[in-house]
Amino acid sequence: MTDEPDPIAYTALEPGTPVQSSDGQQFGTVAAVLVVEEVSVFDGIVVETPRGTRFVDADHVGTITTAYVRTSLTADDAAQLPEPDDSPVYRADATDDTGSSLADRFGRMFGRGTWKREQ
Known part of the structure; x- marks a missing residue:
């Protein structure tokens, strides 16, 4: 019988x-567990x-x-x-496709949105 600790789930x-x-050398302590909530993935x-x-990626845990x-x-x-780092945030740019060019008109007609990454 060993005194090994029991394995547990990330949850x-x-x-x-x-x-x-x-x-086996300690280099820190857990501050938070990161989960992609939409798909319940560690x-x-x-x-x-x-x-x-x-940050330690799940592939290295x-x-x-x-x-x-x-x-x-x-x-x-x-x-x-x-x-x-924080996940990037994207927002739709409402000023895109507001011109009178053919590309802008098609963009409005077919609902093509342009997403801009926030800094």
């Missing part, structure tokens, strides 16, 4: 859970490290247990993790 993962590199975790908040999250990252990889 049961708690903030503050230690996050480890592939060799996207990754936000990790609080001594160097600030970092190996084992999730009651005691820790073990990633597939080496210690060097973990040190190079990016900061989390």
Whole structure:
């Protein structure tokens, strides 16, 4: 009988859970679990490290247990993790297709919208 912690689903993962590199060295703790709500897909975790908040993609999350999250990252990889960024936001530009050109007229006729990424 081993004293290994029990595996859990990402939905049961708690903030503050230690996050480890592939060799078992802790490099941070879970700050948040990211999920694509529309399709209920695990996207990754936000990790609080001594160097600030970092993002670990779901592809690099190996084992999730009651005691820790073990990633597939080496210690060097973990040190190079990016900061989390917000998802881009797009808005329809209502001023598009307002001209009198043939392309603008077809755009209005067929409802072609032009989406602009917010900065």
